[in-house]
Each structure stands twice: as structure tokens, then as C-alpha cells.
Amino acid sequence: MTMAYPFTAVESKWQSIWKERRSNATPDDFSKPKFYALDMFPYPSGDGLHVGHPEGYTATDIVARFKKMQGYNVLHPMGFDAFGLPTERYSMTHNIHPAEATAKNVANFKRQLNMLGFAYDWEREINTTEPAYYKWTQWMFLLIYNSWYDDATEKARPIDELPIPQHLSEPKEIEAYRDSQRLAFISHIPVNWCEQLGTVLANEEVDEWKEKGYTVERRPMRQWMLRITKYAERLLKDLDSVQWPNSTKEMQKHWIGKSEGAEAKFQLLGSDESIWVFTTRPDTMFGATYLVIAPEHSLADRITTDEYREAVANYKAQAALKSDLDRTDLATEKTGVFTGGYALNPATGAKIPVWIADYVLAHYGFGAIMAVPAHDERDHEFAKRFGLPISQTVLPENGTVWDCEETPFTDDGTSINSSNSEISLDGLSTAEAKRKMTEWLENKGIGARKIQYRLRDWLFSRQRYWGEPIPIMYYEDGSRRALDSDELPLLLPDVSDFKPAGTGESPLANVEKWVNFIDKKTGRRARYETNTMPQWAGSCWYYLRYCDPHNENEFCTAEKERYWLGKNGVDLYIGGAEHAVLHLLYARFWHKVLFDYGYVTSAEPFARVFHQGLILAEDGRKMSKSFKNVVNPDExxxxxxxxxxxxxxxxxxxxxxxxxxxxxxxxxxxxxxxxxxxxxxxxxxxxxxxxxxxxxxxxxxxxxxxxxxxxxxxxxxxxxxxxxxxxxxxxxxxxxxxxxxxxxxxxxxxxxxxxxxxxxxxxxxxxxxxxxxxxxxxxxxxxxxLTRKTVEIVLQVNSKIRSKAIVHADISREDLEKTGLSDESVLKFLDGLTVRKIIVVPGKLVNYIAN
RNA sequence: GCCCGGAUGGCGGAAUCGGCAGACGCACAGGACUUAAAAUCCUGUGAGGCGUAAACCUCGUGUGGGUUCAAGUCCCACUCCGGGCACCA
Incomplete structure (x- = not known):
């Protein structure tokens, strides 16, 4: 019998030798060039690794070991993203503390990762659920909380430096003003509430849980938000500087959704109120035949006349019941009601009706639009349905006739029917007309150029136990104090019941001993914030902690950050494409806040991102427990x-x-x-x-x-x-x-x-x-x-391969041309033909063109 | 509907700058070794044609066109598959 490679003995032998010799420990040796190879750290579930995990991990491991052999000082760490709902739910059903479940799962993951021979420096292991780690997650939250965004310098600055408007003098007013500018703030907004889970879900989490059979409804609640929208432009622009998959960049760009257009004011008839709208087509304002406001618009009730009050109230109630998903379902027909109110079209001077419809989204722009049914699909559909007038103001560029009653014309073209005593857009191209119309609005003081982003502020609170506590306390008078750095970490209380409070609050609200206390710094009775942070929080900065994982005084010392992250950040970051938008966007946002304060040296955290593909089951389907086709790496x-x-x-x-x-x-x-x-x-x-x-x-x-x-x-x-x-x-x-x-x-x-x-x-x-x-x-x-004396070349007649020849590598062009003319096969095909042209590609081929 | 990918033998895939399509692996077939099997090694393997064979010829990279001496690769139109977004004004 031929000796087979005794892998079992060999693999365990070397794994223990590596451990013994600390082969994978990374010294902070700043004299060498560095390379930082990072994996997206896993969520330590009870199922252990599946064969999809090792794919990306092997890739980074190969690069890390290769770079090390090339003389780089390589940082190749691993850790665990362990806060979150799955563990909390597992704990409830199995009656085990989440910390215990986490420890068990982490141990299993580590066993499997070591079994596969990954050269991780376990001395730098991090775990987002450890107080020594989440102390700094809380610290960063407070950094964000204690910041405002200075539009002039385009960066975050300490809230103490926020200029206070002169007319504010009362401390309470000043505090309220500060709160309105903080990058972390409290908002009462409709959120996705899941009764069974007892928590809100981020928009992007809704589908995931609905698929699992949970119901999610819209409910207005008090929530913590992070003002990521202030960073929209930088998050967009800096994508140009990173080496990421094109599709991921495109997805992020789309998520941020920058649109350039104009804002404009429509005066309400018989009122001194007006409605502001955002439009990307100011050139079509002469064709705006009605306005539509979202059901949630603040002026909805004031516009509505008595005659229509009941219908509007009914419609608003209906809209509130619908989920965002139902409302944005394209398949359903558009609905809406007339308010009885009218506004003036500033371009035409015409009196136009104001409608309420849920196809207008409250959270985008001003929650109101000028409807131009001749040149917008949605407005056209709505106008047709409710018999509203359609007025064409743009012609196709080539001058063809276009029936806007039938189909809206949404492309660029040439303006028509667009003039009043002060302005005429007639004959102008769409680009020129947009510019001229915006100028006119600006001069009249009823509008301006405006850039609008689709990106929304980040809903940052969750009503659950197994997450980082938000380090904020409230006094009995409703005032609030953020913890100081020396009070961190704010520890999660050790409890045995993780069931939701039943009041829409997190389980922490039921932990009497923890939630109510006497504030040591002020001696006042206080209550902690009971919301915790979302799972994304811990993963927003973990790549920084690996550089200095045991530092008790800073999240990472500047010297180490400068060395390991450098000017470009992590050199290679491999992980699943499912994190193309959210994790990568949130981490970029935190990084930029840290950058504004000089805590990090690179504007972007990840120089190069790569997504490994999915490993499907042998039957071509997704691996899934329900299909029973999951391959286990242990086996x-x-x-x-x-x-x-x-x-x-x-x-x-x-x-x-x-x-x-x-x-x-x-x-x-x-x-x-x-x-x-x-x-x-x-x-x-x-x-x-x-x-x-x-x-x-x-x-x-x-x-x-x-x-x-x-x-x-x-x-x-x-x-x-x-x-x-x-x-x-x-x-x-x-x-x-x-x-x-x-x-x-x-x-x-x-x-x-x-x-x-x-x-x-x-x-x-x-x-x-x-x-x-x-x-x-x-x-x-x-x-x-690699240089060879001879090369094989291809001989073609009329571009078809007819023979091959071995020639000296340095053969002259002339000799090459002659080569084929002594080749039997080539001559056969040239027989009776005249060679018109000879194409020579040195080292590759000679092609005789003949007829 | 919009955006981004992709389509190559029986299968996974290769072809880096427009220059020998199918590297490498799997599967399959034949052979060697063996009492036999496993393991290993060797040979063959896109389709068709002509042949005893060697050789040779034709066709061939989702479909239809185009550019070029030459196209899997570039251009135009389309089909199907995957991923993302989806009333964002």
C-alpha cells in the first residue's frame, strides 16, 4: 500500500507547535512594513462554523502567511461579534444566560478555527460583549453624543464649541438647542415594532424577521438616533478613494442617494402658510398642476377644509395602519384624497389643488411635492386616476410629437409653454431651463438650489437586554446626564429573565436594582436609559481595537493606530456581500467621526474590501438545515x-x-x-x-x-x-x-x-x-x-491555423515571415493564391493573407 | 421598472494586452500493478466528418448582427440566470 499523507497526526502536531512557540503572535515592531489582513468577525451561533466561513478566512490566511514570508509584519486577528438577538432568544428558550451561551459558542468556534490552521493572533482576540471592550463602544457613543457637525469646517466638533444663537438665554433653551444639534439625539418617530420580539427593528432588519414568521408594525416611539446624514457627502465622495467591489460602491452610492434639484415655496390660498417642496425638475414648474403632501405632513390638518375633514381623517388613519412595506408596494394602485385647500403655482400664478397621498413619503425632502403629471410617471398615474389636469411643458429633443395625456415624457428635452411676465424657459434645453428657473426662484426669494440625500438618520436603540447599555441617565425632572469617561463601562446587570418588559421598554426596565439609583456625582435620584445599542455598534470599530486590544486607558494608542492603520486603513478586508451597505457604511461613519477628532489617521477604515462568494450545497441550492444539505467542516x-x-x-x-x-x-x-x-x-x-x-x-x-x-x-x-x-x-x-x-x-x-x-x-x-x-x-x-531560446509560433493562412513552427526567440521579422513559406502545410493552403499581406506577432504567430 | 454582475465540454472552471479555446481538477473509458479490490501510475476524453491508423478537414464560448488579418475577449441589439434597489419627486 502506498503511504497516504497522515494528515490527522501532522495537523494536530503543528497546531500544538505553533501554539507552543507563539508563532502567530504579532509583535508591535514598528521597524518593519506592516500588513493588516482582516476577516469580518463571526457571530458565534450555536451551530458552529459551516463550510462558508472558512472560505473567506482561508483567503485572508493565505495572504497573511504570504505577506509574512515576504517580510511584512502582519496583523491577522480574530474576534467575536457576540451581542444581539439570536443569543438573547436562544437564552430565553434554553434558560441559559446569554454570556454563558456566548462563552460556549465562542469556545466551539475557536476550536474549529484552530482546527483549520488559521494563523490568528489569539492574544489579540476581542469580544464585543466583554465590558473591557464595550466600555469603548460606549465611549464612542458618548463622543458622538457630545458632538455637533460644523457645516463650515465639515467636521464633528465638541458640543461645548457649538455657537449658541443670541436670542437664547435660558439654560433650558440652550440645552434644548444643543440637543437639537447633537450627533446622537432622541427622536419620537414611527418605528418597526415587533411584538413577539419585544423590540424595534431597523428597516433593514424587518424583512429578515418577517421571513422567519414574525409580524412587524409601525408605531411611533422614543428612540435614539445617530445623525449619519451629516456625513452623507463625505461617505459618498470618499468611495472614490477605496479599492472595493464596484457593486458594493454602487450599492452604497444608491443608499446615500444624492439628488440635485431645487426647493420651492408654494403659497397656500387664504392662509399665510406655505408648502415647501423638493424637485429635481424645477424646469417643469409651469406644468405643476397640483400639490401632494404626505399624510403625516404637519400642515395636513390646517389645509383641510371642513367639507373634506372627515375624508382626510379617514385617509390618514388608514395610512397610519399600513406598514412602510404596504405603502411602498408598487403593485397597488395609488390612493389619495383632496384636502379642499389650494395653493398658488408661483410660475403660472394658477390656483392648484392640494391633495394628500401616501405615495409621497413624509421622511424625504419636505414630505410634499409639486406634481407634474406630464413629466413624472407617478404623478401621471395619480392624475389619471383622479382626473387632475395634465399640462405639457417639455418636448422631446428631436421635436417629435408626444402625447402626455397618454404617457408622461420623463426624459430631458426642450421647454415649451413655460413663460410668464418675468421669465421664459421656452426653447431652452432641460439643463438650461433648470438653471434659469432655479435662479428665478432664488431672486424672488421663494426657492433655492438644493441637494437632497435619500440616506436617513440611523435608528440606534433597541429594546433588548443583550446589547451595550446606552450610557445616559435621567433625573426625576426629566433632565439628562451622559456618563463621564471615568464612569464607564456602564455594565449590563446580571439578570436571569430576559423577557421584554411588556411596556415597549427593554428587559432592563424591569431590573429595579439597576435601573433606579442615586447618582453618585450629584446625589440625585436617577434612572438609566433602558434601551441598548444595536448589534452594528460593536462592529463599527473592532478593527481598531485589534491594534491595541488590552489598553485600559484608550481604545487604541495613537502610535499603534498610526502604524497598523496608516494612511489607508486596513489593507485587506474580506467578508460577505450581505454587509456591503450597512456594516461597511456604519463603520465608515464612526471612523469619520474619530477622524474629525484626530483619533485615526485615515479618512477611510478599509482600503481594500473583497466579498467571498456563497458556497452552495452539492445540489446547487443554498445550504440550509431545512434542505438537509449542509456540509459540516468538522466532518x-x-x-x-x-x-x-x-x-x-x-x-x-x-x-x-x-x-x-x-x-x-x-x-x-x-x-x-x-x-x-x-x-x-x-x-x-x-x-x-x-x-x-x-x-x-x-x-x-x-x-x-x-x-x-x-x-x-x-x-x-x-x-x-x-x-x-x-x-x-x-x-x-x-x-x-x-x-x-x-x-x-x-x-x-x-x-x-x-x-x-x-x-x-x-x-x-x-x-x-x-x-x-x-x-x-x-x-x-x-x-x-523565464527566457527561452526557442518559442513555438503558430502559422496561419487567412487567419486559420495551418501549422506550427519552433523558432529562435530572437528571430528577425524577415526570417519569421520566411518560416511559413517553407512549411508544407502552409504551402498547401497557399497553393494557387497570391500572398497580399503578412501579419507578424513576434513570439506568437505569422499570418499569411492571400487570395 | 432601475442599477450591478454573469452565461465557455458531462461537471467546477482556465484563457492577465484582441493572437493555438477548453489549462487545472472532477467524472468517465481503457491499460499497468494485484489472486482480487482499494490505493497508485500511464493513456484517452468538445461535437461532427474521413479513415485500419497516423494524419487531416469542418463546426464550436447564451442568441442575432457588426468592427478586425484575427473576437470567449471590442461595439450594437436581445434572451436567460444571480445579486441589489424599488412611489426617494
Missing amino acids: VTAKYGADALRVFEMFMGPLEASKPWSTNGVEGISRFLNRVWRLVADEGGVLSDLLQNAEMTSEQEYAAHSTIKKVAEDIDLLSFNTAISAMMIFTNELTAAEIRPRAAIEILVKLIAPFAPHLAEELWSILGNSTSVFEEKFPICDVSK
Whole structure:
């Protein structure tokens, strides 16, 4: 029997050696160039790792080990994002404390991660639920809370530096003004309330929980918000400076949703009130035949005449019952009611009706629009339904007739029917008309150019136990005090019941001993904020904590931050595409606040982001417990070894692609690793006789150095599948050789080390070395070995391949042209034809064009 | 509906700048070794044609057009699949 690679023994052997030697500990050695390779840290669920996890982790591990062999000081840490609903719910059903469940799950995750041989520096492990960690999450919340955004300097500044308007003199007024400017603030807004979960959900979380069968309704509640909208422009602009997947940048851009247009004031008839609208098409104002305001608009009731009061009240009540999802369902027909009120179109001077409809969203712009049914799909649909007038003010550019009664014309064109005694847009292009109309509005003081963003402020509070407490207290008079730094962390109380309070408050509201207390600093009776932070909070800054994980005085010392993050931030950040918008956007926002205060040196946290693709089940469907098609990495590792799992996951296809699992494929990789093993070792793990201190043949040198080039380039590109294929080709070549030169084998072992670290270490040891292969330099390609004396070229007649020839690499153009003319096959196809042209691509082909 | 990807043998995929399509792996078939099997090694493997064979020829990268001496690669139109957004004025 041929000796198979004894992976079980080898893998556990090297894992304990690495641990013993602290091989993966990262020194803060600032003399070396640094490389920061980061994984999106996992949520430690009770299910443990599935085969999707190791995909991204293996990729960063390969890059980290490769960079280390290239002489970089590599930071490659791991931690756990452990606060959140799943654990809290698990705790309730299993009657175990979330901290206990977390500890258990973390231990299992760590076992599995170590089983796979990832070179994590566990001395830097972090866990978002540990007080020593969340102390700084709270600290950052307070930094945000104690800040306002200075539009002049475009950065966050301490709230103490906020200029107070002269007319405010009462301390209470001043405090209220400050509160209105803070980057963390309290708002009473309609939120997504889930009764069964007893908490609000972020808009983006709603679908996830609805899919699981929970119901979610809209309910106005008191919530903490973060003013991320102040950073909209910077979050948009700085996307240009990072190396991220195009789709992710596009998604973030769309999420931020910048629109340029104008705001304009419409005077209400018989009132001194007016309605402001935002429009991206000020050029169509002459075609605005009615206004629509959202049901929640503050003027809704005042506009409404007695005759319509009942209908409006009914409509508003109906709209309030609908969820955001129902309201934004495109399939349903538009609804609305007339208020009885009228406004003046400032362009035409006409009296136009004001309607209420829920297709206008309260939270965007002013919650009101000027409706131009001739040039907007939605307004057209609404106008048709309710018989409102349609007035065309734009013609297609090519002058074709367009029936706006039938179909709205929404493209750019040429303005018509757009003039009054003061202004005429007629004949102007849409771009010119927009500019001129906006100018006119500005001059009349009834409008201005305006940039509007779709991005909304971040709903930051959750009514649950298992999250960071918000470090704010309230006194009996309703006033509030934020904790000082020396009072952090505000610890979660240790309780045994995590059920919601039943009042819409978090379980913390029921913890009498914790929630009510005497404030030591003031001696006053106080009550803590009972909301906790959302799961996103801890992940907003964890990449910073890895740089200085045990610092009790700062979240990260400046010196270490400067070294590890540098000018560009994390060098490589790999994780799932499901975090393309929220996590990456929220983390960027926090980073920018820290940047404004000089706590970090880079404007962006992650220089390069990459998303690994989904690993599907062997049947091509998503892996899911309900399909019973989930592949467990423990089983694969037991059967084929961790190295085989690692290499297979990298060999399956491009890292970013979704691809199905294949058990046969793992076997193939297992065979490949065995072939590599047998190149070096005979039965019993002794050095093979075929391995000798011989010179490499020039063919072997060529193979070795072209493989080095390919593997090194491909690791930088994260094209691991082709790097592995290159190593397979090199392995096959060496297997076929009578004599295997030691130098060639050593190159192969070093090349494969980042991919299959256990195998490489063992082979390196069998080769007679007592040190780790990871202390070796990664092989360097000697390009002189890549030049060949002869090359094979293709001979074509009329662009079809008719023959091939081997020629000297430095052959002259003239001689190349002649080459084919002595080739039998080429002559056969040229027979009876006259050569009109010869195309020569040096080193590649000669093409005879003849007729 | 809009935005972003993608489509290549029986399967996963390769082809980095427009220059030999199908590297590498899987699967399959034949052979060697073996009493036999497993393991391993060797050979073959896009489709079709002609042939005893070697060789040779034709077709072929989702569909239809185009540019070019030359197209998987560039351009135009379309089909299907995946991801995201979705009344954002």
C-alpha cells in the first residue's frame, strides 16, 4: 500500500507547535512594513462554523502567511461579534444566560478555527460583549453624543464649541438647542415594532424577521438616533478613494442617494402658510398642476377644509395602519384624497389643488411635492386616476410629437409653454431651463438650489437586554446626564429573565436594582436609559481595537493606530456581500467621526474590501438545515484534513463567485496533496530517494520560476484557484522526473505553505529543517530563468491555423515571415493564391493573407 | 421598472494586452500493478466528418448582427440566470 499523507497526526502536531512557540503572535515592531489582513468577525451561533466561513478566512490566511514570508509584519486577528438577538432568544428558550451561551459558542468556534490552521493572533482576540471592550463602544457613543457637525469646517466638533444663537438665554433653551444639534439625539418617530420580539427593528432588519414568521408594525416611539446624514457627502465622495467591489460602491452610492434639484415655496390660498417642496425638475414648474403632501405632513390638518375633514381623517388613519412595506408596494394602485385647500403655482400664478397621498413619503425632502403629471410617471398615474389636469411643458429633443395625456415624457428635452411676465424657459434645453428657473426662484426669494440625500438618520436603540447599555441617565425632572469617561463601562446587570418588559421598554426596565439609583456625582435620584445599542455598534470599530486590544486607558494608542492603520486603513478586508451597505457604511461613519477628532489617521477604515462568494450545497441550492444539505467542516476535516478543505475551497473557482460544493472535488485535492507529500516522503515519512541535491534542468528552472511568478501574482489578485492549478502543474512535472532536485522541491514546499500550512511544515521538517517554513523568505522569481531560446509560433493562412513552427526567440521579422513559406502545410493552403499581406506577432504567430 | 454582475465540454472552471479555446481538477473509458479490490501510475476524453491508423478537414464560448488579418475577449441589439434597489419627486 502506498503511504497516504497522515494528515490527522501532522495537523494536530503543528497546531500544538505553533501554539507552543507563539508563532502567530504579532509583535508591535514598528521597524518593519506592516500588513493588516482582516476577516469580518463571526457571530458565534450555536451551530458552529459551516463550510462558508472558512472560505473567506482561508483567503485572508493565505495572504497573511504570504505577506509574512515576504517580510511584512502582519496583523491577522480574530474576534467575536457576540451581542444581539439570536443569543438573547436562544437564552430565553434554553434558560441559559446569554454570556454563558456566548462563552460556549465562542469556545466551539475557536476550536474549529484552530482546527483549520488559521494563523490568528489569539492574544489579540476581542469580544464585543466583554465590558473591557464595550466600555469603548460606549465611549464612542458618548463622543458622538457630545458632538455637533460644523457645516463650515465639515467636521464633528465638541458640543461645548457649538455657537449658541443670541436670542437664547435660558439654560433650558440652550440645552434644548444643543440637543437639537447633537450627533446622537432622541427622536419620537414611527418605528418597526415587533411584538413577539419585544423590540424595534431597523428597516433593514424587518424583512429578515418577517421571513422567519414574525409580524412587524409601525408605531411611533422614543428612540435614539445617530445623525449619519451629516456625513452623507463625505461617505459618498470618499468611495472614490477605496479599492472595493464596484457593486458594493454602487450599492452604497444608491443608499446615500444624492439628488440635485431645487426647493420651492408654494403659497397656500387664504392662509399665510406655505408648502415647501423638493424637485429635481424645477424646469417643469409651469406644468405643476397640483400639490401632494404626505399624510403625516404637519400642515395636513390646517389645509383641510371642513367639507373634506372627515375624508382626510379617514385617509390618514388608514395610512397610519399600513406598514412602510404596504405603502411602498408598487403593485397597488395609488390612493389619495383632496384636502379642499389650494395653493398658488408661483410660475403660472394658477390656483392648484392640494391633495394628500401616501405615495409621497413624509421622511424625504419636505414630505410634499409639486406634481407634474406630464413629466413624472407617478404623478401621471395619480392624475389619471383622479382626473387632475395634465399640462405639457417639455418636448422631446428631436421635436417629435408626444402625447402626455397618454404617457408622461420623463426624459430631458426642450421647454415649451413655460413663460410668464418675468421669465421664459421656452426653447431652452432641460439643463438650461433648470438653471434659469432655479435662479428665478432664488431672486424672488421663494426657492433655492438644493441637494437632497435619500440616506436617513440611523435608528440606534433597541429594546433588548443583550446589547451595550446606552450610557445616559435621567433625573426625576426629566433632565439628562451622559456618563463621564471615568464612569464607564456602564455594565449590563446580571439578570436571569430576559423577557421584554411588556411596556415597549427593554428587559432592563424591569431590573429595579439597576435601573433606579442615586447618582453618585450629584446625589440625585436617577434612572438609566433602558434601551441598548444595536448589534452594528460593536462592529463599527473592532478593527481598531485589534491594534491595541488590552489598553485600559484608550481604545487604541495613537502610535499603534498610526502604524497598523496608516494612511489607508486596513489593507485587506474580506467578508460577505450581505454587509456591503450597512456594516461597511456604519463603520465608515464612526471612523469619520474619530477622524474629525484626530483619533485615526485615515479618512477611510478599509482600503481594500473583497466579498467571498456563497458556497452552495452539492445540489446547487443554498445550504440550509431545512434542505438537509449542509456540509459540516468538522466532518470534512476528519475525513480529508484541514489542508485539503482549505485548498479545495480556494480551488473551487474565483473567490467572489458562488459555487457548489463537491465531495469529489475535495478528494481530488486530497490526491494532489498526497502527490506533493510523495515528492518528498516515502513510506513512514522518510525522505524520498528520488530527491537529490542535483542541479535543476533548464526546463525545471523554467517551470519553477514561472510557477513562483504565477503564485505570487495570483495571491495578490486573490486568484487562488489559478495559483493552485499552477502548483499542480509544477507538481506533476516533478513527479514525472527521474531525479527530483532538492532546490525545486524546496521552492514547491514554500509556495504551497500559505495554502496548506500543516503539510508544508511537515515536509520542511522532513527535508531536514528544524525551523518553521514560515520563517523562510517566499521564493522570488528570477526572470532570467523565464527566457527561452526557442518559442513555438503558430502559422496561419487567412487567419486559420495551418501549422506550427519552433523558432529562435530572437528571430528577425524577415526570417519569421520566411518560416511559413517553407512549411508544407502552409504551402498547401497557399497553393494557387497570391500572398497580399503578412501579419507578424513576434513570439506568437505569422499570418499569411492571400487570395 | 432601475442599477450591478454573469452565461465557455458531462461537471467546477482556465484563457492577465484582441493572437493555438477548453489549462487545472472532477467524472468517465481503457491499460499497468494485484489472486482480487482499494490505493497508485500511464493513456484517452468538445461535437461532427474521413479513415485500419497516423494524419487531416469542418463546426464550436447564451442568441442575432457588426468592427478586425484575427473576437470567449471590442461595439450594437436581445434572451436567460444571480445579486441589489424599488412611489426617494
